[in-house]
Amino acid sequence: MLHTKYTVLALTAALCSATATAQQAPFAIAIHGGAGTIERAKFTPEKEKAYRAKLSEAVTAGYTVLEKGGESLEAVTVAINILEDSPLFNAGKGAVYTFDGHHELDASIMDGRDRNAGAVAGVKHIKNPINLARMVMDKSVHVMLSGDGAEQFAKTQGMEMIDNAHFDTKRRKEALERAKKKLLMTKDYQANHVQLEPQYKMGTVGAVALDKNGNLAAGTSTGGMTAKRFGRIGDSPVIGAGTFADNQSCAVSATGHGEYFIRYNVAADICARVAYQGKTIKQAGDEVIFGPMFKAGGTGGVIIIDKFGNVSLPFNTKGMYRASKKQGEPAQVAIFSD
Ligand code: ASP
Numbered sequence: 001m002l003h004t005k006y007t008v009l010a011l012t013a014a015l016c017s018a019t020a021t022a023q024q025a026p027f028a029i030a031i032h033g034g035a036g037t038i039e040r041a042k043f044t045p046e047k048e049k050a051y052r053a054k055l056s057e058a059v060t061a062g063y064t065v066l067e068k069g070g071e072s073l074e075a076v077t078v079a080i081n082i083l084e085d086s087p088l089f090n091a092g093k094g095a096v097y098t099f100d101g102h103h104e105l106d107a108s109i110m111d112g113r114d115r116n117a118g119a120v121a122g123v124k125h126i127k128n129p130i131n132l133a134r135m136v137m138d139k140s141v142h143v144m145l146s147g148d149g150a151e152q153f154a155k156t157q158g159m160e161m162i163d164n165a166h167f168d169t170k171r172r173k174e175a176l177e178r179a180k181k182k183l184l185m186t187k188d189y190q191a192n193h194v195q196l197e198p199q200y201k202m203g204t205v206g207a208v209a210l211d212k213n214g215n216l217a218a219g220t221s222t223g224g225m226t227a228k229r230f231g232r233i234g235d236s237p238v239i240g241a242g243t244f245a246d247n248q249s250c251a252v253s254a255t256g257h258g259e260y261f262i263r264y265n266v267a268a269d270i271c272a273r274v275a276y277q278g279k280t281i282k283q284a285g286d287e288v289i290f291g292p293m294f295k296a297g298g299t300g301g302v303i304i305i306d307k308f309g310n311v312s313l314p315f316n317t318k319g320m321y322r323a324s325k326k327q328g329e330p331a332q333v334a335i336f337s338d
Pocket of ligand 1: 090203223225234255259
């Protein structure tokens with residue numbers, strides 16, 4: 001009798017603790033909308049309000065997926081779709097122009113459970129490139145598809161093709177014209193593209209999330225850099241450079257001067273420091289963003305999340321559009337460095 005009583009008590013205690021663990025399982029999301037020369041003085045109150053509202057909408061939508069028990073991959077996709085559809089950011093509608101006056105979009109996504117990943121580069125007729133990246137991950141045997149091949153694959157999956165002009169915005173067209181004027185004053189304009197760097201790239205979007213099952217995910221979507229040579233591919237679709245996720249360490253999405261982010265393997269380097277050196281995401285992120293890459297001229301930032309739901313958002317530029325929301329806490333939205 002006594003034995004049975006203790007068994008019941010033990011079972012009840014085990015059940016309570018399992019429920020408590022399930023209830024306490026941390027979940028969180030962080031997003032970015034690009035880094036660059038983003039200074040308070042350049043913002044009207046209306047403009048700042050518009051950016052804050054869109055960042056808040058996207059982070060809340062992703063958070064809601066997690067709160068309902070959805071997967072981190074889904075939260076990342078939902079948040080990025082909102083930013084891709086907004087002309088405020090350099091991804092999807094509002095993407096920057098190539099030197100030749102078109103839009104070529106890059107995106108990637110990674111699942112921290114098994115390091116499965118999907119990416120597309122240089123697509124021109126896909127409204128939400130992150131969705132195609134996810135399809136490449138889920139429905140193909142490949143990790144990265146580019147250009148016509150990626151779009152052909154999209155068609156086989158029943159994805160709608162849209163006109164390249166869908167991505168047009170007056171603001172980005174003017175930025176291209178300004179950039180071209182500056183570039184054409186130099187002899188080898190493509191080689192001098194780097195001079196445009198700080199003010200002409202901004203607005204790539206990305207998200208990282210941890211769901212209630214402890215799974216991390218990361219995704220990034222971009223139009224690249226204004227006046228880029230056609231066919232140029234940046235870090236955003238490169239797994240390890242612009243996007244990385246592994247449940248054992250962290251999930252990262254980057255924004256910045258892609259050439260440097262590729263050379264310094266930014267996203268994977270941060271997670272490697274966490275995995276192999278036992279660094280916190282704050283230490284690892286700061287070391288990479290303010291370390292040798294920055295000294296070499298690489299500007300930008302990252303959003304990082306770990307398996308405990310900690311978030312770190314380092315950037316070495318004047319500002320970075322960013323937001324995060326942790327379990328039960330209000331959303332934090334920020335733009336400038338102060
Ligand atoms: N990283 C992107 C690229 O180089 C641009 C950006 O993040 O603003 O294509």
